[in-house]
Amino acid sequence: MQEIGRKGIKNLFSITADFLLSHCNEFNKIDSKYGDGDHGVTITKICHTIENHVDNWEENYSIKKFIENLGEDIMGVNGGSAGPLWGTLFIGLSIPLANEEKLSIESFKKMFKSSLDELQEITLAKIGDKTMMDSFIPAVESILSYKGESLEEMFNSASEAAIKGCENTKDYTAKFGRAKNYGDKTIGTIDAGAYSISFLFQGFSKALKA
């Protein structure tokens, strides 16, 4: 598959939301070790927001508008850091779009580049700081360096990069959020934010194969 239209995008988002939802208890569990234990609560709200937008996507709303509105609502979920971060991630995806009726490999490349830029404007976290950026940055880098012609393959590699990035957080000391107060004690545990982001890419990859 080289591009997807509205129906494909709806599937992409709803299958991803379903997949994320089925792992929210795990997100809570990991977060309860060095956070508040409610990361899954926030991701649940984000997933319901995604489902809601997919179900109510009006014909006259462009793909850009759909993703932008979705991002605004995700930012509004009242969910600690994850709300603004995931909201910014999605709004970032919508920024470089114009009136596209389909999203191609090239579209996704510019969307994720923009998303990364927007996130880096609001957080100083970089690879090694034990945050969601540890899986997001390698996934986006994998997308940007993809040379093939298959969306499935592109997101499959991105998903693998995100999983690997997330696993690496086990070796890091937390530098942001509540976990940073635990310092080196956080070594050995993966970061809840990096973990949920890896499921976002796994969801995309799964949805494209479906």
Added chain:
Amino acid sequence: MKMKKFINNPTDLTKELLEGLALANPETLEYVDRKFIVNKHLENANRVTIVTLGGTGHEPAISGFVGEGMVDISVPGDIFAAPSPQTCFEAIKMADKGKGVLFVVLNHAGDMLAGNIAMKNAKKENLNVIKVVTQEDVSNATRENAHDRRGLVGCIPLYKIAGGAAAIGKPLDEVAQIAQYFADNMATIAVAARGATHPATGDPIAELNDDEMEIGMGQHGEGGGGRMPLKSADETTEIMLEALLKDLDIKSGEELLVVVNGTGSTTLMEQLIIFRKAHKYLAEKNIKIVANIVGETLTVQEQAGFQLMIARMNKELLEYWNMPCNTPYFKKINSKGGNL
């Protein structure tokens, strides 16, 4: 500890507790659009107004301090979670009565993200707003690295001081300077003997053994300090006060505001015993307590423990502190004994 509480559907906690707060205090505040807790007299405020934000689950903070003389609008998030940036931005717009807005943010990752994005939007619309961040927890970073320090109970007396300065008609830049000075001269340290539970999931957040305590814990019992065997009230208070005095370099002859803040399941009896020790300990060092709060101010669900907060005071700050205020959980009548 397994959660055992009188709640309804966990997803409705925030809405229901804020409805309860508004119903219990109809003269003082309103729950507007199911998003904001607003000072009932905000419409007539011909002065600098004060907006703050923060998660719920810490009652009475922060919405319990909305009313005349303290906070004009609080933007409550969900349980332990920051509200959205858009809601904060809306609150700043709503609060501005022509004299500008002081926006107080506690240094926690989610609150700061929401606060920074809200400030970005406010600047785009040329709103007259200044942000002050509270970051007074001495346990997780040195004073030079204050940007890494958590904001704990110190925000509450700061609202009072800034509210007092706003009430006498100080312009926004001065109110912000006063708030910033107070923020720079306060220090807090927390101790927990038993961790909190998350009321939405029912799971414990931090667990301590029966014979242990941890000094330097954060707002939800997240670590940062050192675990040690449980000590007496006097010994614990002494360890904590020493850390605070050292952090602010308080000398003999100085005057302090002191807050003993129970964090949910430490009793008023214990808090008063702690305050007694603090008073004696400081008196021995010729340091005078000129203002205080003893009680539950910024709690977390059934966490046993308390926060001890001190701030360096002067005549001017004391004047703002003594200005009348009327909020559900902190009231001051005017010092001449009259009504508000």
